[in-house]
Amino acid sequence: MKTLRERKKQRTRESLLRAALELFTTQGYEHTTVDEIAEAADVSQRTFFRYFAGKEDAAxxxxxxxxxxxxxxxxxxxxxxxxxxxxxxxxxxxxxxxxxxxxxxxxxxxxxxxxxxxxxxxxxxxxxxxxxxxxxxxxxxxxxxxxxxxxxxxxxxxxxxxxxxxxxxxxxxxxxxxxxxxxxxxxxxxxxxxxxxxxxxxxxxxxxxxxxxx
Amino acid sequence: MKTLRERKKQRTRESLLRAALELFTTQGYEHTTVDEIAEAADVSQRTFFRYFAGKEDAAxxxxxxxxxxxxxxxxxxxxxxxxxxxxxxxxxxxxxxxxxxxxxxxxxxxxxxxxxxxxxxxxxxxxxxxxxxxxxxxxxxxxxxxxxxxxxxxxxxxxxxxxxxxxxxxxxxxxxxxxxxxxxxxxxxxxxxxxxxxxxxxxxxxxxxxxxxx
DNA sequence: ATTTCACATGTCAGTAACTGACACGTGTGA
DNA sequence: TCACACGTGTCAGTTACTGACATGTGAAAT
The missing domain is CATH 1.10.357.10 (Tetracycline Repressor, domain 2)
Known part of the structure; x- marks a missing residue:
């Protein structure tokens, strides 16, 4: 984890992961949309799919x-x-x-x-x-x-x-x-x-x- | 299986099921769309979902x-x-x-x-x-x-x-x-x-x- | 310091699995 | 024959996902 770029990526991924698990465990997996997760992590839906192969992957x-x-x-x-x-x-x-x-x-x-x-x-x-x-x-x-x-x-x-x-x-x-x-x-x-x-x-x-x- | 209606339903279901399994086993499950199955059974996509809860269900x-x-x-x-x-x-x-x-x-x-x-x-x-x-x-x-x-x-x-x-x-x-x-x-x-x-x-x-x- | 470039991201369009609403037509029972 | 219940088609909408393209921001070379 050297460059600023890598640190940013790390933070984005962590942010997405936490948001996903938090939403999954509170509202339920099925009732959580990828859009919600992306929004909670403040990135676009497309970015979510660049870090995780799918909703399941995040889980x-x-x-x-x-x-x-x-x-x-x-x-x-x-x-x-x-x-x-x-x-x-x-x-x-x-x-x-x-x-x-x-x-x-x-x-x-x-x-x-x-x-x-x-x-x-x-x-x-x-x-x-x-x-x-x-x-x-x-x-x-x-x-x-x-x-x-x-x-x-x-x-x-x-x-x-x-x-x-x-x-x-x-x-x-x-x-x-x-x-x-x-x-x-x-x-x-x-x-x-x-x-x-x-x-x-x-x-x-x-x-x-x-x-x-x- | 008495009335004509029931027999028709039975035939539709059987037709859908056969079409589905035939397509799944030949082209693969993922490469088979519900539209294809419905078309092969000569019904609308919506009808497929009236007989099966989903693609998986048919399988x-x-x-x-x-x-x-x-x-x-x-x-x-x-x-x-x-x-x-x-x-x-x-x-x-x-x-x-x-x-x-x-x-x-x-x-x-x-x-x-x-x-x-x-x-x-x-x-x-x-x-x-x-x-x-x-x-x-x-x-x-x-x-x-x-x-x-x-x-x-x-x-x-x-x-x-x-x-x-x-x-x-x-x-x-x-x-x-x-x-x-x-x-x-x-x-x-x-x-x-x-x-x-x-x-x-x-x-x-x-x-x-x-x-x-x- | 400036330039160049790679790479992370956003936007947009498209596909496929579903779901709900409504309209239509055909068997069914009175 | 009439009334209606039910099976079906059509259409619009949602959600997970993907490819293409444009853009902007770090990284590395000069």
Whole structure:
């Protein structure tokens, strides 16, 4: 962030993002027009679309950051951990560092509000699930490489990640529909839900090529 | 289907649906406009929207039928089967009867083509995942009632269904990206994938209130 | 310091998915 | 045969998005 130009761009983007999330979380996503967002950020509608591919893109800008952070966490997990254990530690790590991850863009409180808005807006929930599917594919390849198996012939990486993702989504949903919107709440929910499904696919794939680990 | 009016409506709807799926699967969903569909069915654009809530709705009209059939199968599963076993049998039943389920609306071949189109079109995949999530919620309540547990306090129904749904999605994806588009193929894939995750949550919830069954 | 140029932005026109209002004509039931 | 309910077409309007072009303001070279 050196030149004046870059700083201006940064401010414009931040301004648009904040305006968007603020409007989405207060009036609802569907009832917010791009024109409104642009006006709130004091730019033209066309400029909004130069910073974000679409309305949806703005809604997920912060989620993108946390997702990237989660992926980074997975990558740095020690090799001796089983796949499921590595994923478990990575999510929890992600929640622990959520403030630092997010605060550079928007206040955590706004991020959490947006999280709930996504979950309660059909169009955004759909987008969220599709994005999650894409992330799961990335993680599956990561785990496959890490465990030294071929993701195209061995279904276990994708299955493990699918199971994991399923648990995460149940957790998200329960947190959003509950009444305790604290970080501790979602962190604790994540941990306990993962424990319930623990027995599934926890084994080390490198040991035996065959069937059920455990 | 008695009066002439009703028969006319039926034919219009069928005409629109066929035109839509045919165009979606050949030119792609995004490159097909509602105007095109309406023209192919020889009605006005406005009429299309009187039969379908939107473009997306037409794309999922047949999926709706199979989904309903699957739910019906789940409901008629004998009580002695464990939740996972009941779900497993219900999906396989669903695939076995797919011809009869679908043929009244469109040829199975068109249904299968549309299935792949959904999987390979981001917007439709997103919608599909959201719809799946809704179905999973329904199934979770079904299983909870069937097993005599409270879905609002006991997370096991939703977790089991989430795991199950995850496996189904991996299966769908693998089938769509593979080269064998036969019914047998997807049926067999479903069965073998479910076997791999078998150990998870297979127990009978009614037996003990506590932790890991099995 | 001036000039030159690249780049961020605004304006405008156009497309496509919808939605509401109204008018028309055809089956339907009396 | 009459009255009307209902399916349909037309038209106007909204919103998300895109391409083309013009303009003005920073950045870099002289």
């Amino acid at each position: 997920f800008a912060v989620q993108d950051m946390t997702e990237q952070h989660f992926l980074a966490c997975v990558r740095t997990r020690p090799a001796h951990e089983s796949p499921m254990e590595a994923l478990r530690q990575a999510v929890l790590e992600g929640w622990d560092a959520i403030r630092e991850t997010v605060e550079s863009a928007v206040p955590v409180e706004l991020y959490l509000r947006m999280y709930r808005t996504i979950e309660s807006t059909p169009a955004l929930l759909a987008a969220h699930l599709r994005r999650s599917a894409a992330t799961e594919e990335t993680i599956a390849r990561l785990l496959a490489e890490r465990e030294g198996v071929d993701p195209d012939t061995d279904p276990r990486p994708r299955l493990a990640v699918a199971v994991f993702g399923g648990v995460i989504r149940v957790t998200e949903r329960q947190w959003c529909t509950g009444e305790d919107f604290s970080l501790e709440s979602i962190r604790q929910l994540t941990a306990s839900h993962l424990d319930l499904v623990g027995p599934a696919l926890t084994g080390n794939w490198r040991a035996s090529g065959a069937g059920r680990p455990d | 999922f009209a047949v999926q709706d039928m199979t989904e309903q059939h699957f739910l019906a199968c789940v409901r008629t599963r004998p009580a002695h089967e464990s939740p996972m076993e009941a779900l497993r049998q219900a999906v396989l039943e669903g695939w076995d009867a797919i011809r009869e389920t679908v043929e009244s609306a469109v040829p199975v071949e068109l249904y299968l083509r549309m299935y792949r189109t959904i999987e390979s079109t981001p917007a439709l995949l997103a919608a599909h995942l959201r719809r799946s999530a809704a179905t999973e919620e329904t199934i979770a309540r079904l299983l909870a009632e069937r097993e005599g547990v409270d879905p609002d306090t006991d997370p096991r129904p939703r977790l089991a269904v989430a795991v199950f749904g995850g496996v189904i999605r991996v299966t769908e994806r693998q089938w769509c990206t593979g080269e064998d588009f036969s019914l047998e193929s997807i049926r067999q894939l479903t069965a073998s994938h479910l076997d791999l995750v078998g150990p998870a949550l297979t127990g009978n919830w009614r037996a003990s209130g506590a932790g890991r069954p099995d």
